[in-house]
Amino acid sequence: MQQELHALEANGTWSLETLPDGKKPLGCKWVYKIKHNSDGTIERYKVRLVILENHKKEGVDYTETFAPVVKVVTVGLVLAVAATKKWELHQMDVHNAFLHGDLHEYVYMKLPPGFHASQPNHVCKLKKSLYGLKQAPRCWFAKLSSALINFGFRQSGCDHSLFTLLVHGVQMMVLVYVDDLIICGNDSAAIQRFKEYLSKFFHMKDLGHLKYFLGVEVARNSSGIFLCQHKYALDIIQEAGLLGAQPVAAPLEQNHQLGLATGRYIDQPDRYQRLVGRLVYLCFTIPELSYCVHTLSQFMQKPREEHWNAAIRIVRYLKGSLGQGILLKSTSDFQLHGWCDSDWAGCPLTRRSTTGWMVFLGHSPISWKTKKQHTVSRSSAEAEYRSMATTCCELK
Template sequence: MDVHNAFLHGELDEEVYMIPPPGYCIKGETRADHSLFTLTTPTSLTLILVYVDDILVAGNDLSQVTFFKSVISTHFKTKDLGPLKYFLRLEVARSPSGIFLNQQKYALDILADSGQLGSRPAPFPMEQNLKLNDTDGDPLPDPAPYRRLVGRLIYLTITRPDIVFAVNILSQFMHAPQIPHMTAATRVLHYLKSAPGQGIFFPSSNDIHVRAYTDSDWASCPTTQRSTTGFFITLGSSPISWRTKKQTTVACSSTEAEYRAMAVTTCELVWLQQLFHDLGIPHKISMTLYCDNQPPSTLLKI
């Protein structure tokens, strides 16, 4: 659904709370995500996801979904866009076998705006053992195109976990991009050219066992000597969360870097547990965390 009278640049004369004031409680708001609301009855569950003036409604009872649409339309001028196909540049394709998410149009727009539609595809997004820093190469005469490109690639990682590591490296040079950085970003575009419609598939028949895989790259940053954390979480056979991020402190050993990566991944698993609880999904099986390390045993149950 789309709300027509959302004035994003209107002048406000009244007091506005960016966070709920003390003592104020929003009924139905989930603890895991403040933009997600739930309506639970003994026989149905309705989910409402709100992003500015765009609303996504889902549920296991069509009558409850229809009732919500009728109620909200009495308070706001809304437009019912029908079954979900396109939402915030995410393309959704549904079939009896499952749901497929991708950002093909968004990826093609990036290639077109960058003039790389006719480029030769690359087999991987970044050269192996490439170490980018702040001192190699000449600065770009205009850093705006680089910053715009990396910002758009960051949003593309919503459905493309295969470019997360490369985009994480490129985003560290937004303040002063140089020619080698732009060359590496162009390599990512060449990789996207090989499969712009690649995305994520959620099969209709799947188990709800959560498995997390985490690893760290010790002292991988040549400038700060800080390590990099990476994790990948699946629900059954479907990926649901992933991240690559530079650690906030310098690890004195590879073991310390591994433990810090496991701690960050555990925080994400705890958040997922809360999200499952808010959605009314029972998850009685312990979440499994795998760490790429040898001594000691690296299998944990959460």
């Protein structure tokens, strides 16, 4: 905690001043967290000073707050390109990322717990953004974007968290997810220069070659790049208490009637909501769960026993498929291929059809989705055409 306080002071996060008339200082507290490695071991203990914003008013104390994060499909696309072109993949982490953002509003905060000031009657006037501020993510992303653009990167118009560089034969791409950066390129010396450049502006941690990113394990060999969420899936199984359960061959029963379920409502819907929410993220490396999760997500507000049993069945399926993932092949070409399908009036409640599509870059899957169509199709041909239209939009 004292180390974090020293970092805040060294960064010039605040200055001690007398509280102006008409202003009310915000409270703050310490938040503690343990960060784990991909194998479950403890990497480090983290502590953050978080400001309490429950008294702030939109339009008065802050205005713009939005900050983008990289899209899942962009991550898959960049990794597929890196696998095919044999580019290096590196990862960096920014320490205290939100503390680097420049704050343009007047924000006053009470003295942090454990902070011994020479003027105890004063308050902290924030000069930099702080964790808990609604505008903090935007301030940080603006600061990082400016640094990347000054180095020579161009911000993508399709995904604002993707930055590309092409100078004198050197090609580099950077993906930004808050304070995590994926760096890939065809020149290792240029990548090293870029890392040194970032370290001059921010407190960076070089994590070396990409191995673990946002709960996704990354393994690489001559065949390509393999993405897996083994630890994440194991955590889901353990949380559900099904480590000793019998696996099943399919995640969902055929010809299910979950839309017409009549069982009693479960007592703890938040357990169902949490489980389905975690399964949504697991679809990043297990595409066949897409339809199952799409179906279960329709009953988040009032899940019944049949819906809970179906969710548990998916967990049992995971028990028998641990270590499963997707392979981004190194022998792929750069041709986009799309596949789509649709049922007809499959929803028993609305009679709307369900679209499923998958997009490949060469032989590497990069995007997939299952979604109910917005309107009722009058024939199976109409449902298929709507499915093709949706897939073409994704390809474009």
